[in-house]
Amino acid sequence: EKKWKETQENVRKRLISCYNCPVQCGAIISVPGLSTYMMKCFSKLTYTMAAYSDLDFGFRIAQRATEYGVDGYSTPQVMAFAIELYEAGILTDQDMPEFPSTNEERFYWLLDRIVRREGIGDVLANGTYWAAKQIGKGAEAYAHNTIKKHEQLPLKLGMLNPIYFLMYSTGEKINITQIEGQFPQAPFPTMEERVEFVKDWVQVPDEKFKQYLLDWEPRGERSIPFYPTVEMCCEIVDWMERMHYVDDALGICAGLSSFPLKPPYHIHNYPLFISSATGMNIDKDKLWEITTRNRTLVRAVNVRRGLRRSDEKPPEDHWKKRFPELETKLLDEYYKFKGWNLEGIPTKKTLHELGLDYISEDFEQRGIIKNEQG
8 A cells, every 4th residue: 555655646746637627637647767648537547457467557558558549448458358368278379479478568568569450459459349259269258348349347346236237237328437426336334424425415306315325224124236226226327327418418527517426516506507608598307308308319329220128238247146137127117217118219208208209200210119109
């Protein structure tokens, strides 16, 4: 822990933010012997975790990756994937000539070839899902951290979390950070902490959310995976996702609204800002309706491109303890809550209520839904 702190403090020159933003989520990093660069908050961990190395390595390789212009999210995962395949004998010295023997050197070797699309790097540059399909020979079993063909956070947990099951499964942006946010990730250990938290929790769209949190316990009958209940999970996930869609529509960073707990911008004051800035008569209910329309439109686009219920599942090993019947019920009820059918397709009724009849007509012409389907 001491070494970790020293490493970070020695290379971090100062925290920075976008212009006029109070959230300093980036930093100026200067590693001796390397060009100075800017790093976002999570990138310092991804390469370190992927290589099972230390923080110094993470800062060094992130500098090169930043200059190359590759992301710190999927890049380290596809490199770790390649090393796993090599160690399993699926990729060989013929595929990776002159592959280094040490772990850290291997990551630099792979990074250079991915960026230049040289040799195996040309395959890996497509991401783990497509690379596994192209490599074959059992490689797909090692691409176990993707949802809808996209790499996810490198997390493997114990007990199924029903809220996160829904978010991982149905999030249209296919990234947990783009749907989670305003509801705590886990219950507070004591009732005193819960009571203190909800005292000034003005961001909730309805007072019932406070009670959901007050009743949520780390152990016992009111704990995961069966609490919050299926109905509560639907409401919680819907609220969190809506706030991301509000931010997207307004061009506001999620760091000031949808992502953190108790943010300065929320469902109650956003309408006031919008009305003052635009002259439009927007209240909470109208804003809620707009986000519903936006969300349904995005869903419809993906449905037209082939998205179905079978695609909406987290990696098999994301949680050690899974509950298939509960997971089925969660999806059933969430789809119903959103106004979709059991395949996750927005119904004609939902589309009509949102003024999106042209989409249902398009779906009918494509055979996605039938004329008589409601």
